[in-house]
Amino acid sequence: MAEKTLLEYWFILYNRKVIIFVITLSSMITAGALSKILSPVYEAKAVFFVPKEPDITTFFTSPDEIMARSPLMPTSNEEPHGPYIGILKSKTIAGLVQKDFPHKTVENLMRRDMDFVLSDEYLLEVYARDNNPGLAADIANAYVKYFKQLMGEYSQMSQSERQATIEEEIAKNEKRLSRAKGILKAFQQKNRTANLDEEIKQLISMKTTFESQLENAHVEYHENKNKMLAVKRKLKDEVRAFETSELVITSPLLEKLRAQLVDIEAKMATLRVEIKESHPEYMTLKRNYEEIKKNIDKEIEIIIKSQVKAPDTFYENLRRQLISLTIEKEGIEADIKGTRQVLSGIEERIREIPKLRNQLDTFVSEVDRYKRLTDTLKVNLEEVMAQTKRAPQVAVLVEDATPPAKASFPILWLNVMVACLAGLAGGVFYCFFVNYLEETREKRIYRLWKVLKSIQE
Template identity: 20%
Template sequence: MFGPEAANHGEFNLLHYWRILRKRQLTVVIFTAILVITVGIGTALSTPYYAAKATIEISPDQPTVFDVEQVADVVSYQGGSERRAYYTTQYRIIQSRTVVGEAVRRLREEHGVTDFDDVEDPVRFFKRHLDVQPELDTRLVHLVVEYPDPEKAALFANTLAQAYMDANVDRSRQVTMDALGWLREQQEIYRQRKLSSDESLKSFEYVNALSQHQAKVEAKKRLIEAWSQTRAERVSLQATYERLSQQVRGPDWLAVAVNFSAENPVLGQLLEDHQELQQERTRLAARYKEGHPDMKRLDHQLAGVEAQIRDQVDEALNARKARLEAVTAGENALRQELESVTAEVQEYERKLVNYDLLKDEAAKNADLFRSLDQRLSEVDLSKLLTPNNIWFIDEAVPNYDKVRPKLSTNLPVALLVGLLGGVALAFFTEYLDSTIKSRDDIEELVGVNFLGAIPLLEGPELSQLSEVDRNLYVHARPRSTVAESLRSVRTNILFRLPDRPQRRLLVTSAAPREGKSFVSSNLATIIAMTGSRVLLIDADLRRPSQHKLFVKDNEFGLSNILVGDMSPSDAIRPTHIPAL
């Protein structure tokens, strides 16, 4: 029997997992034992391996033929790489096919090792037994070889270390020789470039007559000075001529004549005559009128003198105009000559730009050639035999203590893996197992609390009882197993509903003929036997059976109450069981 739901269906907790492990503990134990025994047997039957360790020191300071500060900009540039990158590269070189292949070759040819003869890829076979172990915060590197033969393991480690050291020396020597060869090639290249640039510079200087450039520059300076003076003179003459021309055409033309009189004596005499005639006319005007013959004669003389003065002024202006035209022509001639010389100077300057480029290139080639020649002259061939930057610290020696497989290591690991695998297998088996084997399985499956189990009544035991006693078995056999089971169910129900004054219990099932009537009537009897008042309602409207169990008629019942034919108190019938 089941009570109300205690938890949501499918909700897992630690108790649930613990129950599964307790239920499947045999699976965990068997799986773990099988795995531990298998690993133990496999470890005992496996081929033992022995480790040999050769220790070398790797210095990041590479030997070089030249002074790095002087040659780095000529031969190559080596940036300040991080130390980690350098050592990582060296570890890769140790395990490279080149170094390992050389070690295999020496083992075959120099030591007569035949272990690689039947192997398809000897290098890969060797690398499977090799482990490069750098020592933290040091320059030391351990070359560890694990092999079934401890003496061969030591031989393999020492041979590999020596092959790596020799390869490093060969690589350093080859780099130095390549640098020397490259340096000689560059020296020859820059020697040819120096000769070619010198010839090009001389030829350019000769063809373009660059020696005349300075003379042209001086001529340009003189022409600029002469043209500036001529232009200033022309501007002054032109301003004076235009001013005098304006005055001549105006009422003050005599003032212009007075200015010209200093340069022209004739004009000065005419001006004196004109002044005397003006004075005489002034005297006559005081005595005579304008029409007097003397006045007319004097006016005629004045007009003649003025005409002569105008002629002299015009001649002076024409002379100034001629001077202005001559100066203007000289200015134009100087400007044309200046433009011609300027064009020649500019052409020379453009050529000088190319000349300077050729000169710089020649100087650069000469500097590089001298630098390369100096480097070659400073080379000391004895530096080609520089010591290796890798040293043997400890040679490998045979070690007869096997490193694998070890029972002390494999068995704990097998035990741990076995426990984890057994737990996983237990959960997986539980996941696949859909059978019900315990009350816990039932609670987990239906999602409600288990109240108790009622045993099945056998035929011989029921045959001794009457029909009424068989139906109310707990009343006829109050000390029977069924009665005790129902008492347990009753107790569980009462404990689960301690604070409810009105207790109602529904007994139902998913299909007919599963014992609903028997359980409900006997459970009601058990509860009534404790002194509690119990009302048993037969709610099976299609197949009611409680009246048969208690030997009552079926004239009225729950349906009459539902339709309102009678009240509940009228429908209640007492039984032969007290309080029921």
């Protein structure tokens, strides 16, 4: 076949213009009729965006957050919006919407009746189609509502898990805190470490006082010793005036009473360091001390009466002085012994305090650590519980879907125009096809004849 010029193509179409007109007109009439017959479909649009900055508001904790209001803006990037469109297209959100609109199926919502578009302004647009304009608007708004609900539930799940974990940790730390407090209390009761700083001051003060008393006691002891030597020398001078006899100024009972007196004085000196003099235990020791002292005086009186025959003599007076000095000596020795015991206890206690302080600091720091940790966990728990009650701003509605006034399908003028173009293209194609058949008719008949002839032979 020879190639045709543009003019020849034009003559082909011109010669069959009636066919082209009929096909185009019939297409337009058919499209118009179908547009009138088909039920109208309405399309509603809801517009929202997910804020660029997360809605973070704290109630009890103090992060570096600004509590002032700030404008909410969408993310000016396409990539972060991919997951949001995926959630909108998910079967989960379609199932939630389908429960509110039973006449819809999940597959129709996922494939045919819904569209989700990210606009050039980075806003998420939800398109819903239905024969009822009101239902179309409700479906579009339902998608926005359930999108917020799903996003809130996703964060709520993590909050619930966090709350359970924090409550478990609080219970564990309260047990640890109670155990640490018990250990600290037992240690303080055992070692009397209520206030070591105050105690060390008192111990140093008492040590100074008792050291001064010990020095005074030594001085008194030497004075008493010198007095006794002087009295004994006088007694030697006066002994010739009496019958030769042994001077007895002691007895087993007196020695026993003196030993008891020394022991009680030592205990009283020790208790004066640890407790007050008004304490019942100290008062009991004091009464025993007075009673033993009276018994010593009685025993001395008995010794005096039994040994001396002339109570008004100078010898008797010297002997009485010697006995008094002896008793005084015993008392001074008891004071010295008791003071030394007390000083030994004070010094031992002072040596113990650094070690006790280290142990006490360890127990106290352990208690403080668990207390701070428990307090922090409780504040975090209150924060989690407050956040659980709060509805975060996960999506901002820009345009609420309203029932559309006009149907989106079918559109009469658009359908007729499309049908016109389609009919015109179809008519032109038909004309060229018919012209081709006419031009190749003889060749096809000749080929057919040759085939039949070959079959007959």
